[in-house]
Amino acid sequence: MTRRATIPAQPASERSPRARPGGGKNSGRNDRKNVAIDISPLPDRIGYMLRRAQLAVFKNFVRCCAEFDIRPGQYAVLAVIENNPGLKQIDVSTALGIKRTNLVALIDLLEQRGFARREPVPADRRSYALHLTAKGKAFMSKLHARVDAHERQVRTALGEDARDQLLPMMQRLIDTLGPASTDDEP
Amino acid sequence: MTRRATIPAQPASERSPRARPGGGKNSGRNDRKNVAIDISPLPDRIGYMLRRAQLAVFKNFVRCCAEFDIRPGQYAVLAVIENNPGLKQIDVSTALGIKRTNLVALIDLLEQRGFARREPVPADRRSYALHLTAKGKAFMSKLHARVDAHERQVRTALGEDARDQLLPMMQRLIDTLGPASTDDEP
DNA sequence: TATTGTTATACTCTATAACTATA
């Protein structure tokens, strides 16, 4: 089955018009414009569709939070610090699957913007205790509302019944295929 | 509800031991090691879980196709050329949501590896007709088998009933939230 | 004037190696 009708993940503007059988030898002539491209196996690949969907959702996130100038990853780090005041960078690293080496600049940024701070830990002078500043807490309380709005848009797009099924499915993929490499094991 | 038991997307090694209520003031002391981190809202965010799952699936793809030294994006481009011999770069661009400007180096690479070639189009001397070489076709026939194996692993991880539901859900997200910006519209 | 491919550039995310200071 060569897949044309079922229509793949490409701009709606490209898909709307009509599909055109690309069977044997439609090679050379694309003059009439708006040719339907056959991306056959891709719309049946979990990874491909997952990727396209994730990009669409992230784009929606950034658009919704534009006035806060925040990226999904930054929001995740802030949320983890908010829920676990005093935790170490390595904890954030393992919790979110971000390498500790890549977390440094991220925390730097949040510190520069005045949202988080690194506090010395007397018991272990190698590490820092991460906390939100008052400004950071205020920022998050406003941001959460926006992210919730974004989330509602996504869930609306998904449809009622699908919502409760998607998250467990994702969790199964993560658990089974091996979670993100936090650090260690090359 | 603060979410602890439901257990989020983090390395299984971190999750297995036991969850620890992080309610009021568990701030300073993380000495006992292996502390459960509360990433509260994140496992309920579609975008976050989508991202973690997509990374896991892509990682599995790369692992499965290690001997071919191929990335998901490269495979996608090769597949589109294979199914639409003679198409232009701009067609690949719109079909896969890759900016035409970023596609250049990608095609360059596939050409350097001898898998694809750019043929001049007499009718439109601005564009090239993309084709797989004989080597590229042979490569793809072997690669498809490997990607199919990867796909089976992913679908096994997902579980029987979930498989048929996931793809339509992804398609709905892509369609509704706006597809990937191919080019144009800033 | 618009389209196709291209270059240059930049920013984000991810990845590895190696260093430091502590433990």
Add this chain to the structure above:
DNA sequence: TATAGTTATAGAGTATAACAATA
């Protein structure tokens, strides 16, 4: 010896602006 944070660096992926050749 191992751990926490850091630096430097490199590679993908994505983004914009501007240009040449052609339509």
